[in-house]
Amino acid sequence: MALLQIAEPGQSSAPHEHRIAIGIDLGTTHSLVATVLSGKAKVLQDQQGRVLLPSVVHYAENRTEYGDDAKPFITTDPKNTIISVKRFMGRSKADIKFQHPYVLVGEDNQMPAFETAQGRKTPVEISAEILKQLKDRAEDSLKNPINGAVITVPAYFDEAQRQATRDAAQLAGLNVLRLLNEPTAAAVAYGLDQDSNLAHDRNYVIYDLGGGTFDVSILRFSQGVFEVLATGGHTALGGDDLDRLIVKWAKKQLNIDSLNDNEFAHWLVSARQAKEALSNTDSTELKLLDQTLTLDRTTFEDIIKIALDKTISVCKRVMRDAKLDLNDIQNVVLVGGSTRSYAVQKAVRDVFNQEPLCTINPDEVVAIGASITANQLIGNTNDGALLLDVTPLSLGLETMGGLVERLISRNTAIPVARRQEFTTYQDGQTAMLIHVVQGERDLVEHCRSLGRFVLRGIPPMTAGQARIEVTYQVDADGLLTVAAKETTSGVHAQIDIKPSYGLSDSDTERLLLDGFKFAEEDKSLRHLQETKVEAKRELEALEQALKVDAQLLTATQLSKLNLAKANLEAQLESAEIKAIEDAVEQLKIHSDAFAAARMNQHIDAALKGTKLDDWSNSN
Ligand code: ADP
Numbered sequence: 001m002a003l004l005q006i007a008e009p010g011q012s013s014a015p016h017e018h019r020i021a022i023g024i025d026l027g028t029t030h031s032l033v034a035t036v037l038s039g040k041a042k043v044l045q046d047q048q049g050r051v052l053l054p055s056v057v058h059y060a061e062n063r064t065e066y067g068d069d070a071k072p073f074i075t076t077d078p079k080n081t082i083i084s085v086k087r088f089m090g091r092s093k094a095d096i097k098f099q100h101p102y103v104l105v106g107e108d109n110q111m112p113a114f115e116t117a118q119g120r121k122t123p124v125e126i127s128a129e130i131l132k133q134l135k136d137r138a139e140d141s142l143k144n145p146i147n148g149a150v151i152t153v154p155a156y157f158d159e160a161q162r163q164a165t166r167d168a169a170q171l172a173g174l175n176v177l178r179l180l181n182e183p184t185a186a187a188v189a190y191g192l193d194q195d196s197n198l199a200h201d202r203n204y205v206i207y208d209l210g211g212g213t214f215d216v217s218i219l220r221f222s223q224g225v226f227e228v229l230a231t232g233g234h235t236a237l238g239g240d241d242l243d244r245l246i247v248k249w250a251k252k253q254l255n256i257d258s259l260n261d262n263e264f265a266h267w268l269v270s271a272r273q274a275k276e277a278l279s280n281t282d283s284t285e286l287k288l289l290d291q292t293l294t295l296d297r298t299t300f301e302d303i304i305k306i307a308l309d310k311t312i313s314v315c316k317r318v319m320r321d322a323k324l325d326l327n328d329i330q331n332v333v334l335v336g337g338s339t340r341s342y343a344v345q346k347a348v349r350d351v352f353n354q355e356p357l358c359t360i361n362p363d364e365v366v367a368i369g370a371s372i373t374a375n376q377l378i379g380n381t382n383d384g385a386l387l388l389d390v391t392p393l394s395l396g397l398e399t400m401g402g403l404v405e406r407l408i409s410r411n412t413a414i415p416v417a418r419r420q421e422f423t424t425y426q427d428g429q430t431a432m433l434i435h436v437v438q439g440e441r442d443l444v445e446h447c448r449s450l451g452r453f454v455l456r457g458i459p460p461m462t463a464g465q466a467r468i469e470v471t472y473q474v475d476a477d478g479l480l481t482v483a484a485k486e487t488t489s490g491v492h493a494q495i496d497i498k499p500s501y502g503l504s505d506s507d508t509e510r511l512l513l514d515g516f517k518f519a520e521e522d523k524s525l526r527h528l529q530e531t532k533v534e535a536k537r538e539l540e541a542l543e544q545a546l547k548v549d550a551q552l553l554t555a556t557q558l559s560k561l562n563l564a565k566a567n568l569e570a571q572l573e574s575a576e577i578k579a580i581e582d583a584v585e586q587l588k589i590h591s592d593a594f595a596a597a598r599m600n601q602h603i604d605a606a607l608k609g610t611k612l613d614d615w616s617n618s619n
């Protein structure tokens, strides 16, 4: 057994009934679909025998084109031809800062819509159209309805981006069995989860160089679970950049200073053809309108070195983040069309000092892995084992002083549920704000806010008496539900976290890296905040006590106490832990005497009370 076993109620099927499940790689530039047939995973072709569906949709006034049919309109009708819609998924309008040719409409903090010849289309709708194409392709080719699908997402996708993907799949009429991290899918395709030697943890590097993006992830496979140890990448570095570097080189060779748009577009096409040809031969012709240049592997390697060096330095950084060295890496997996280049393979081999896995077509490997997982989830395999995934960032809630209490830490295997008790801060508090945050830092302001809700109707009690049970539940797709319940009264409130916008990849990366970088600083900030919260609690309690029992103090005692109180209030404004602690100490000297006086008085009252009761009872 290689995987943790989890029975999913209602998901197992009768032994002979084969149910159809597909895996979809919903890519930035290309999307594709695969399924397991007779125990073997294979990608599905459209009627023209094509596997890769360019992720492009063209909205003309009275018709819609997809994929290769839509591609010509990228240059002739850019506003109505949506490419790279994945970059817009789960983002608010304000989040979208990169360049694009589209007219986006909508509120700043909401999901934007593209203004097209067919009206407004949201990123979710457009992705749904791409998914629908693949679903139709699968149904045509398998001559059966599809029972379920696994859709892959980048490891760094946050809740909002995952939710948007899930929404798109539902809109396309797909039953989503699971969203799966792309690097995990690639590892599954190579059967890296089937390794019989489970005694040791295993670490894998997934190097994914696609058309326009670069991602590298380090996965650890431990006790049947893949966890993402670190991720890194570039949102604008891929095969397209290699093409541009070739054009730049060619211009220099031919002493050409500038090209018009049309020429440039043609040269790019030639560059790409030459680049792809070099994956099979040592040398090729680069045809540029009326001229021809010879391009060999060594020259190509030189030309693209600048781009490959960038990917290599990211690889080194994620290795450092994961605190691993080369000997800890069992396998390196190549993903993405650009890793077909000999030069890319060589660079990866050199940096990791081992032969990378590339026997499975690198632009199909993610879909293949997704289809294997889909086949398991739908219940077609006998082992009934499920592959577990993990949370990409920690989930927590805001506590007093703007501190984050982490309920589920990063890299926890999902599905997962965690419960923790909290209490009220003030006497008579009847409501509590539950603020859900995501990130690795200790202060709320440094994390990402996912949503908030209020638990109302808490019966008034003394501070610290109410028992508020907060439950965080992440389902198998990484979607979060937060519930809060006051246990003495049973008052209950809950939200599903479905924010309309999300983090950019670089944001997620930044949140992770900040978590590492600021760990020390966070510790002292947390200490400061906690000291402040304690001090405020002290002041609050003293305030209440003075309201009732101030008369127990002499005028001198009272003024000394007030002085110490004012001093602490002043120190709270500073950010000096030591000064605050000293002020608390000073205040305690006076407040302890006050507390003792109160105690005596209460004992007296209690004794008197007994007598009074005895007296009234006897009457
Ligand atoms: P994405 O994951 O971003 O959707 P892909 O994984 O499909 O993209 O990769 C597309 C890129 O792969 C393009 O830049 C294309 O030129 C490049 N590519 C495809 N085949 C080859 C090849 N044989 N040699 C080198 N690069 C290739």
Ligand code: MG
Pocket: 027, 028, 210, 336, 366
């Ligand atoms: Mg890809």
